[in-house]
Amino acid sequence: MSKIHYKSVEEIELIRKSSLLVSKTLAEIAKVIRPGIKTIELNKLAETFIRDNGGVPAFLNYNGFPYSLCISMNDQVVHGFPNQHVLVEGDLVSVDCGVILNKYYGDSAYTFAIGEVDETVKKLMRVTKESLYLGIEKAVVGQRVGDIGYAVQEHAEKNGFGVVKELVGHGVGLRLHEKPEVPNYGKRGSGIKLEEGMVIAIEPMINAGRAGVKFWDDGWTVSTVDKKPSAHYEHTVAIQKGKADILSTFEEIEEVLKEKVNN
Numbered sequence: 001m002s003k004i005h006y007k008s009v010e011e012i013e014l015i016r017k018s019s020l021l022v023s024k025t026l027a028e029i030a031k032v033i034r035p036g037i038k039t040i041e042l043n044k045l046a047e048t049f050i051r052d053n054g055g056v057p058a059f060l061n062y063n064g065f066p067y068s069l070c071i072s073m074n075d076q077v078v079h080g081f082p083n084q085h086v087l088v089e090g091d092l093v094s095v096d097c098g099v100i101l102n103k104y105y106g107d108s109a110y111t112f113a114i115g116e117v118d119e120t121v122k123k124l125m126r127v128t129k130e131s132l133y134l135g136i137e138k139a140v141v142g143q144r145v146g147d148i149g150y151a152v153q154e155h156a157e158k159n160g161f162g163v164v165k166e167l168v169g170h171g172v173g174l175r176l177h178e179k180p181e182v183p184n185y186g187k188r189g190s191g192i193k194l195e196e197g198m199v200i201a202i203e204p205m206i207n208a209g210r211a212g213v214k215f216w217d218d219g220w221t222v223s224t225v226d227k228k229p230s231a232h233y234e235h236t237v238a239i240q241k242g243k244a245d246i247l248s249t250f251e252e253i254e255e256v257l258k259e260k261v262n263n
């Protein structure tokens with residue numbers, strides 16, 4: 001793979017625009033995701049919304065991936081296919097979305113609970129999201145890639161969960177997957193130095209049970225070996241001094257979810 005592409009301030013603003021379109025798309029998903037909807041309907045909605053806003057769905061045809069969203073249900077970890085499956089109360093659904101806007105990519109994922117889910121699943125969602133933000137705290141100049149991975153892994157494992165090792169975060173910009181790789185595990189002070197101009201996607205994939213995953217014959221879907229649920233949250237972030245600049249946001253998604261609970 002090629003070298004790390006360090007971004008200018010202008011490029012980071014373009015990646016922010018792409019990432020915010022991803023976030024808005026996920027907020028649209030949040031509005032409609034509920035028992036009774038088919039996951040293929042979510043895919044259609046996302047594709048239309050992205051195109052209506054001047055973007056191109058980044059996952060569609062990426063290495064042959066046939067959909068605009070990755071929708072991974074329950075024991076599926078990532079890269080699941082939207083299909084005719086009808087969501088039911090208690091499902092756990094991770095939705096991963098990418099867009100290309102003005103040639104730049106944005107990438108973010110959110111895991112949704114369908115109605116009431118059990119306590120372990122609630123804890124899995126909370127801990128996975130917390131581990132994402134703990135990783136982001138380390139995504140600053142002076143730290144190393146291993147510090148991000150260590151923060152994610154330490155929090156997840158302390159809570160009794162398994163950290164997926166086969167799939168990792170990544171640089172993002174003019175391509176969906178750039179250097180460096182950003183594992184969700186690691187040793188403090190190890191790996192490449194984080195420097196200004198780096199833009200990375202941090203994306204913990206955390207399993208309620210064991211860390212092991214299997215790869216399906218469809219060439220894409222990844223699921224847990226022990227069939228227990230898995231959660232996935234992802235932000236695109238720019239490395240800076242002091243505090244990471246999170247280019248995607250969960251704010252709108254969570255406003256929508258809060259309103260749904262109150263209605």
Ligand code: MG
Nearest residue numbers: 096107108109
């Ligand atoms: Mg993603």
Ligand code: MG
Nearest residue numbers: 107201203234
């Ligand atoms: Mg990603």
